[in-house]
Amino acid sequence: MQALTDRSKMVDRKPMTFVERLYLWNIIKGMRITFAHLFRKKVTVKFPEQKRAFSPVFRGLHILNRDEEGRERCTACGLCAVSCPAEAITMEGAERKPGEEHLYREEKYAAKYEINMLRCIFCGFCEEACPKDAIYLTETFAPANYKREGFIYGKDDLLIPDPKTGK
Amino acid sequence: MGIQQILFLVLAVISVITALGVVLSKSPVSSVLCLILTFFTIAGHYILLNAQFLAVVHIIVYAGAIMVLFLFVIMFMNLNTEGEPHKRNWLKYAGAISGGALLVVLVAAIHDTTMPNLQAVPTDVGLIENLGKILFSTYVAPFEISSILFLSAMVGAVVVGKK
Amino acid sequence: MIMQIAFDYIFLIDKIVLIACVLALSLLVAMYSTWGERKVAGWIQDRYGPNRAGPLGLLQPLADGGKLFFKEEIIPANSNRFLFILGPSLAMLVACMTSAVIPWGDILEIGGRKISLQIAEVNIGVLYIFGVVSLGVYGIMLGGWASNNKFSLLAAVRGASQIISYELAMGLSLIALVMLSGSLNLKDIVEQQRHGLWNICYQPLGFLIFLVCAFAECTRTPFDLTEADSELNGGYHLEYSSMKLGFYLFAEYINMFISSALMASLYFGGYSFPGMDSLGLSTNVVTMLGFGALFIKIIAFLFLFMWVRWTIPRFRYDQLMKLGWNMLIPLALFNMLITGGLILWQQGH
Numbered sequence: 001m002q003a004l005t006d007r008s009k010m011v012d013r014k015p016m017t018f019v020e021r022l023y024l025w026n027i028i029k030g031m032r033i034t035f036a037h038l039f040r041k042k043v044t045v046k047f048p049e050q051k052r053a054f055s056p057v058f059r060g061l062h063i064l065n066r067d068e069e070g071r072e073r074c075t076a077c078g079l080c081a082v083s084c085p086a087e088a089i090t091m092e093g094a095e096r097k098p099g100e101e102h103l104y105r106e107e108k109y110a111a112k113y114e115i116n117m118l119r120c121i122f123c124g125f126c127e128e129a130c131p132k133d134a135i136y137l138t139e140t141f142a143p144a145n146y147k148r149e150g151f152i153y154g155k156d157d158l159l160i161p162d163p164k165t166g167k
Numbered sequence: 168m169g170i171q172q173i174l175f176l177v178l179a180v181i182s183v184i185t186a187l188g189v190v191l192s193k194s195p196v197s198s199v200l201c202l203i204l205t206f207f208t209i210a211g212h213y214i215l216l217n218a219q220f221l222a223v224v225h226i227i228v229y230a231g232a233i234m235v236l237f238l239f240v241i242m243f244m245n246l247n248t249e250g251e252p253h254k255r256n257w258l259k260y261a262g263a264i265s266g267g268a269l270l271v272v273l274v275a276a277i278h279d280t281t282m283p284n285l286q287a288v289p290t291d292v293g294l295i296e297n298l299g300k301i302l303f304s305t306y307v308a309p310f311e312i313s314s315i316l317f318l319s320a321m322v323g324a325v326v327v328g329k330k
Numbered sequence: 331m332i333m334q335i336a337f338d339y340i341f342l343i344d345k346i347v348l349i350a351c352v353l354a355l356s357l358l359v360a361m362y363s364t365w366g367e368r369k370v371a372g373w374i375q376d377r378y379g380p381n382r383a384g385p386l387g388l389l390q391p392l393a394d395g396g397k398l399f400f401k402e403e404i405i406p407a408n409s410n411r412f413l414f415i416l417g418p419s420l421a422m423l424v425a426c427m428t429s430a431v432i433p434w435g436d437i438l439e440i441g442g443r444k445i446s447l448q449i450a451e452v453n454i455g456v457l458y459i460f461g462v463v464s465l466g467v468y469g470i471m472l473g474g475w476a477s478n479n480k481f482s483l484l485a486a487v488r489g490a491s492q493i494i495s496y497e498l499a500m501g502l503s504l505i506a507l508v509m510l511s512g513s514l515n516l517k518d519i520v521e522q523q524r525h526g527l528w529n530i531c532y533q534p535l536g537f538l539i540f541l542v543c544a545f546a547e548c549t550r551t552p553f554d555l556t557e558a559d560s561e562l563n564g565g566y567h568l569e570y571s572s573m574k575l576g577f578y579l580f581a582e583y584i585n586m587f588i589s590s591a592l593m594a595s596l597y598f599g600g601y602s603f604p605g606m607d608s609l610g611l612s613t614n615v616v617t618m619l620g621f622g623a624l625f626i627k628i629i630a631f632l633f634l635f636m637w638v639r640w641t642i643p644r645f646r647y648d649q650l651m652k653l654g655w656n657m658l659i660p661l662a663l664f665n666m667l668i669t670g671g672l673i674l675w676q677q678g679h
Contacts, residue, residue: 231464
């Protein structure tokens with residue numbers, strides 16, 4: 001019969017030799033392997049002191065971006081919410097009033113913008129869908145919380161500080 | 168009263184109480200546990216008689232092996248009071264009569280015996296070396312025959328297991 | 331007469347101090363065996379093992395003990411309360427009793443008096459150990475039965491038949507050793523090895539059988555069918571919580587410690603070490619060195635127990651019985667026959 005892959009191996013059904021039937025020799029072989037493992041390099045990462053480096057494509061917690069003058073880039077177009085496979089993003093749009101030009105870049109902005117971190121699967125589709133470069137995934141993850149409400153991140157959690165005022 | 172007599176009295180009282188416990192206790196498991204305690208006190212008597220070997224073998228064989236098997240069997244039987252089958256009346260009478268007959272025989276036997284006047288002589292027969300010497304000189308034939316019996320039982324167990 | 335009584339009191343105090351020391355030592359070693367077990371498990375699996383509580387995780391046993399003490403005591407509603415408590419107590423008591431006949435060292439001289447580092451120098455030491463070990467099964471059986479749980483009961487029954495079966499092979503393997511040494515006193519056996527070769531040279535097969543049986547008697551992996559987490563959910567101590575569970579776990583480690591000491595004494599020279607008598611040091615120093623040697627041997631055996639546990643998978647129950655009855659007992663009988671024949675041959679020459 002033709003083997004399907006080159007990795008398949010016939011099961012050895014030969015009767016056991018005397019040494020194998022003694023069982024003792026096989027135990028010693030096994031013990032030698034485990035003994036060698038005593039001196040192997042440990043794979044554990046001692047977490048709080050040592051942190052594993054993130055991979056370059058790591059996708060973590062979201063941020064909402066501002067432009068160079070500190071104005072919010074998001075226009076509440078809803079493309080991120082539409083593209084989100086986990087339906088984690090909700091938002092409410094609002095119209096910019098006169099005198100708020102230093103706060104919002106365009107005439108429409110997100111009055112409310114929430115991401116449910118328990119639903120989010122960190123796929124990064126929102127980042128790709130955004131036409132305004134407003135949402136990005138960073139290299140941190142959502143910290144633990146005692147309540148489910150704590151995982152619903154609002155605008156004040158997501159917005160990065162103003163580059164001019166630092167707030 | 169020397170320390171030996173005090174020890175003997177304590178052991179004797181405990182062994183009588185636990186032996187009564189074997190007969191009188193309702194639950195079979197506590198019966199077995201009482202019997203184990205009785206064996207321990209009897210082993211204590213052996214030690215008082217300077218027969219340490221007998222004492223230890225008594226504990227190994229009776230308390231360590233035979234009673235474990237007893238307990239083993241009793242644990243598997245569901246011996247609740249509700250599940251107990253109704254005993255027939257004639258069985259009770261038969262038990263009482265045979266037990267009473269045994270009691271009469273025992274009382275008669277004890278009544279007729281005369282206790283030989285024992286002296287407190289220190290003996291070393293129960294020590295393992297002396298016991299071994301006696302077993303292999305005076306009683307060598309019965310000892311060897313019983314050992315062959317044991318060996319054949321053991322071989323039999325292995326043969327049954329091999330099947 | 332007064333002198334006699336005064337002497338007896340000092341003797342009694344000696345023994346009480348010695349018993350306290352040995353008990354404290356067994357408990358300490360058992361405590362740190364739990365730590366060692368987890369460390370060895372970690373290392374074998376390329377991990378670090380406990381390393382948070384104190385340097386190298388050395389305070390881990392204290393943390394575990396503290397946790398066990400403060401956990402809730404649960405006694406199942408339909409269990410037999412008296413037997414339920416008796417089970418772990420008995421397991422612990424029996425585990426602690428075995429250490430009485432093991433010679434922990436030679437003789438210490440304090441103030442002109444000679445103190446033997448053996449609690450009870452009886453001429454039936456080996457048999458005493460057998461007696462006590464055969465009682466160890468009651469802790470498992472009573473606890474398992476009193477829990478009123480089918481898994482516990484199964485474990486109890488397994489434990490009972492396993493321990494009884496392996497006791498036979500253990501006894502038979504020891505008979506060959508006793509035939510060689512001509513004594514049942516452990517101190518005599520050690521002293522003979524001090525002035526000659528260790529018994530392992532004469533009894534390699536006997537030692538192997540004894541070792542396998544020791545694993546089975548301590549219900550350690552690969553023979554831990556009484557616990558068998560994957561099929562019996564933890565076995566006989568399934569219903570136990572708090573310090574009663576702690577007692578069961580502790581008793582297992584004390585049993586390991588004592589059987590290590592026993593194997594070291596019977597087959598590896600006990601407290602003697604090569605060149606012991608030609609050092610030219612005072613008796614006390616040599617005795618302490620001897621105790622150190624015994625301790626090193628014990629730790630080596632404890633490591634072996636752990637090493638095997640993290641290497642070999644558990645036996646199936648029929649395999650266990652087959653190994654005990656069909657392999658070890660005939661082998662032990664064969665070993666006995668060979669030893670007897672050789673002794674006769676040597677006496678003939």
